[in-house]
Amino acid sequence: MKKKQFETEAIRTQLNRSEFLEHSNPLYLTSSFIFEDAEDMRASFSEEKERNIYSRFSNPNTSEFVDKICKMEGAESGYAFATGMAAVFSTFAALLNSGDHIVSARSVFGSTHTLFTKILPKWGIETSYFDINKPNTIEDFITSNTKILYAESPTNPAIDIIDLELLGSIAKKHNLILVIDNCFATPYLQQPIKYGAHLVIHSATKLIDGQGRVLGGVTVGNAKLIREIYLFARNTGPALSPFNAWTLSKSLETLAVRVDRHCENALKVAEFLEQHPKVNWVKYPFLKSHPQYEVAKKQMKLGGNIVAFEIKGGIAAGIKFLNTIKMCSLSANLGDTRTIVTHPASTTHSKLADADKLEVNITDGLVRISVGLEHVDDIILDLEQALNS
Incomplete structure (x- = not known):
């Protein structure tokens, strides 16, 4: 079957209907889920079967929201967070070890700048900034311990644009993980994965919600990397609430x-x-x-x-x-x-x-x-x- 258009995917991607045959998907305001028997419980916890266990891990509403974003961005997998900064922090914390290095555009959100300069250095993770107006200097900052190349485009607040295709080629050449904050563009205007990004981050609080109601964040991209992020988030607890996920999923219908x-x-x-x-x-x-x-x-x-x-x-x-x-x-x-x-x-x-x-x-x-x-x-x-x- 021919792939559906962006607007159609945003509206028609939804959970399987329950026995009540609801047109609009319901809220699943539950902290946990039950099991049919001891074997079902064992198999679920050993991940031999995919199912909801606890809403800190997954929930039908968050799964629907993530599925929509993945289709919009052309991503393999994703995880939804309580805020955009929870998504940013968890992505870096999950993938980096002490001694690793980030190369980032200097023009980043203020809290991301604080993360790079005040928080991650506590754990031996350093960041070097490149000037977005001098893209030919990016490779000068890459060292043997550089693991992630990061940027926002458009940038906040000066609305500069970074060539994503160039970043993709540099990441591929140096075997780096390319992470792009796509918040200002949304997946409707720009899909960084097409240009070589491995992970895409959104503060869903902004245009994805679009009405100033709820907080939320999401990271989508390469399934292997998302698995690491999921395991980190599953154990540290920055999960998106079912209510906010339901709200954001409905918001995507009008994005x-x-x-x-x-x-x-x-x-x-x-x-x-x-x-x-x-x-x-x-x-x-x-x-x-x-x-x-x-x-x-x-x-x-x-x-x-x-x-x-x-x-x-x-x-x-x-x-x-x-x-x-x-x-x-x-x-x-x-x-x-x-x-x-x-x-x-x-x-x-x-x-x-x-x-x-x-x-x-x-x-x-x-x-x-x-x-x-x-x-x-x-x-x-x-x-x-x-x-x-």
């Missing part, structure tokens, strides 16, 4: 239609900002002015919902801009139906030294907008009145 509108709105917002006299520059993957525009067009279906721009006047102007916003939300989250505005230099990245901010292209006037699903004219009107103030 394509939501992200289409997010991207349509975001491009119009980016084009508006690019023409505004109070703005120094705008970065959006599908703007021709973006430094990695051609790479973005090669590996992404659309440009995503995040727009970054630099407002003239630095931190003072950025704070005034936020204080003058009327409709859009001030929040550190993203990927919501509601448009969210953040000024990283005075909030999410305020604790970074000035030199560290500039390394990841966070200037004093940088503003990040997670463009929502409101009518785009209303979004632009709010941004315009705040800029003009």
Whole structure:
């Protein structure tokens, strides 16, 4: 049978129906599952048969959610976590040993940066950062004990793009595990496994949920690697709750239609900002002015919902801009139906030294907008009145 289209898989991938023949899959709010007899229990615990034992290990709702993500990303297997950072931490903790080395893009989420610089070094795991604007230097950081090559694309918060095909070729050449955080793109816009990624991570809290309701994370990819991650998570307990898994699985049914509108709105917002006299520059993957525009067009279906721009006047102007916003939300989250505005230099990245901010292209006037699903004219009107103030 011909492979179903993305949108169809997102809607029609579901658990087998129970004897009640429900149309929408039910919640399985149970901590554990029972066995038919002693032999069934023994065989289940020895993994001679695949079945649910305990919801920390697996649950029908989490299995359905993971199955959908695997089909969307073209992955062999996966595991769902309580949060995106639980997915990031567990992936690295499961696969790395003391003495191992990570090569990562410098532009990573703040908590991931803390993981690399404060937490993993406690266990003898070191990280070297490469400049995303100098991809020809990546191999200079690879050593004999390098095990993982890691990146986000698009990056947070400056919306830089990394050539996934290049990373895939480098990982293959040096026998490295390529791990890509695909949160900003979602599997609808980009599938890193096509370019050589072994594992793909999502904070499902963002666009996958899309409505600011629940937390969640997921790692999918190579079955052998996922097995190691599963065993780590089974014993350390960062599992996704059945309720959140059920919510996220339902959210995936509308992912394509939501992200289409997010991207349509975001491009119009980016084009508006690019023409505004109070703005120094705008970065959006599908703007021709973006430094990695051609790479973005090669590996992404659309440009995503995040727009970054630099407002003239630095931190003072950025704070005034936020204080003058009327409709859009001030929040550190993203990927919501509601448009969210953040000024990283005075909030999410305020604790970074000035030199560290500039390394990841966070200037004093940088503003990040997670463009929502409101009518785009209303979004632009709010941004315009705040800029003009």
